[in-house]
């Protein structure tokens with residue numbers, strides 16, 4: 372089992388990022404008080420009957436960070452290292468992310484501290500249904516709309532939708548996004564995060580004068596976000612030279628055949644054993660000579676101790692929070708162009724927004740329509756962030772946070788405070 376350095380508290384890092392952007396924006400203290408912290412935090416105990424007949428209790432969370440611009444929106448993570456502070460950080464980032472791509476949602480996130488790799492499908496279903504019942508008062512199409520995140524998927528969303536609908540007495544597809552297509556899911560949602568990552572990399576390459584065709588790429592984390600980004604980069608003529616997952620990594624300096632690697636991963640759940648590739652450790656993978664590094668796993672992958680070893684020209688944050696602020700500074704000093712998470716991986720929530728709109732209208736769109744709309748949203752957001760970077764001479768992360776935080780601040784100012 373590979374390990375990541377997850378010792379830094381993600382929520383403290385999220386607050387540091389907020390302050391850095393709020394300072395440049397010159398945000399007054401009253402507005403900071405109103406928008407910085409989560410609006411609602413729920414911790415629940417989820418008892419589950421395991422297959423051996425025993426009851427096990429899981430700790431789980433749903434955090435609503437902001438409803439200033441619309442209902443809460445954000446995924447649900449199943450992972451052994453989920454903590455309340457991690458979920459608070461992820462919910463905070465969702466608020467700024469939705470504002471960066473200018474969709475009418477606030478930010479929320481959920482998590483269950485569990486090890487889904489060591490649970491059966493029946494145990495996962497019982498866990499999901501009981502967790503849904505526990506957070507039921509908080510969620511709904513007008514209130515807070517969950518979606519998949521690490522180690523959850525369209526099946527998890529189907530169970531949530533079914534449990535919520537059973538309680539209401541009628542089908543409520545708009546309570547979650549990332550659903551199976553036959554339950555009101557959207558074409559393109561499964562690919563949306565990786566596709567959004569790809570569009571922002573295209574924009575960055577154009578800005579930097581770096582040809583994407585022939586560019587060398589390294590991807591850390593070969594799940595939903597990482598594998599689709601790798602697939603699109605490969606199809607665009609980039610050379611994906613290394614990828615890894617939680618158990619192993621593979622490297623070929625002439626480029627990996629990504630469609631075949633995806634096939635292997637779908638069959639075995641691993642990238643290990645891919646022919647015509649050599650194994651690579653997580654540390655060596657991050658330190659590879661390459662043009663573009665895509666961290667697509669978990670928080671704090673690049674930190675103060677390994678940042679200096681990164682040799683990429685562009686870092687595209689498909690994951691949430693993969694770089695600590697200390698790593699940011701090291702990479703900025705080296706002249707690395709960073710596409711920050713709240714911009715880079717916003718394609719997922721953007722197509723979730725399209726899914727929610729389609730569910731609410733009961734009218735479904737063509738795949739190409741979704742891709743065209745997504746491309747437009749991502750490219751406008753990239754250019755908005757780049758303009759702030761150039762106008763204010765700040766790095767891309769501060770610029771993205773300024774855009775997101777500024778829009779949320781405007782919303783609360785206009786809404787006012789009562790009483």
Ligand SMILES: NC(=O)C1=CN([C@@H]2O[C@H](COP(=O)(O)OP(=O)(O)OC[C@H]3O[C@@H](n4cnc5c(N)ncnc54)[C@H](O)[C@@H]3O)[C@@H](O)[C@H]2O)C=CC1
Nearest residue numbers: 375521522564592593594595596616617668690691716719
């Ligand atoms: N799925 C989505 O729509 C979105 C996901 N994200 C973020 O993208 C990141 C990945 O999420 P998904 O792809 O959805 O999850 P996933 O569950 O589909 O895949 C996660 C992948 O990361 C790998 N992994 C886990 N720990 C690792 C480690 N220490 N080193 C290397 N690989 C490791 C796993 O083996 C798996 O292949 C997360 O940070 C998530 O919050 C962000 C926006 C939307």
Ligand SMILES: O=C(O)CCC(=O)C(=O)O
Nearest residue numbers: 445446518520719720723
């Ligand atoms: O699709 C969504 O609603 C949220 C995706 C998500 O959790 C994220 O962007 O981190």
